[in-house]
Amino acid sequence: MLSSILKEDPSDYLFKLLLIGDSGVGKSCLLLRFAVKSYISTIGVDFWDTGRQERFRTITSSSTVIVYDVTDQESFNNIKQWLSEIDRYASDNVNKLLVGNKCDLTANKVVSYETAKVFANEIGIPFLETSAKDATNVEQAFMGLWWADIERAAVIHYDGVMKPWLEIGIAKYKGYWSKHM
Helix, strand or coil: EEECCCCCCHHCCEEEEEEEECCCCEEEEEEEEHHHHHCCCCCCCCCCCCCHHHHHCCCCCCEEEEEEHHCCCCCCCCCCHHHHHHHHCCCCCCCEEEEEEECCCCHHHCCCCCHHHHHHHCCCCEEEECEEECCCCCCHHHHHHHHHHHHHHHHHEEEEEEEEHHHHCCCCCCCHHHCCC
């Protein structure tokens, strides 16, 4: 029998996710695409928009997605500042993912996949290019982070024995990040 030691119903466990990045990079569109499988080109809402303010200290998340726009060099250049904010205000063990959004706009692309991948490798976090418009890698990004949270946080009962989720291999995204580092 499979049951969480955290709670009987695994859906009772709350994973908090923070999406940060410059305005207009597609944070809200990514979240909407994942949550309701829908795309609206301009939403006008930022979830957990920290504005680099002191209230950032109160945000506790298990995972953080740093989003930039592949057609906007400045949004990529600002990643270091966003990472600095995470390091300053978030918990030490927060999972991080670098996401280059709008990869469907190939004709307008100014930040290459290779450049972003090298940068992500240098700072030791996973990287994906996504498109909220056509859903490229959106599910992989969110589910991969969820699985990373499970790998880090959960130890479960499996056939009467306590084991990390990793040893059981029951999830589609098991080991996802190790393939994308």
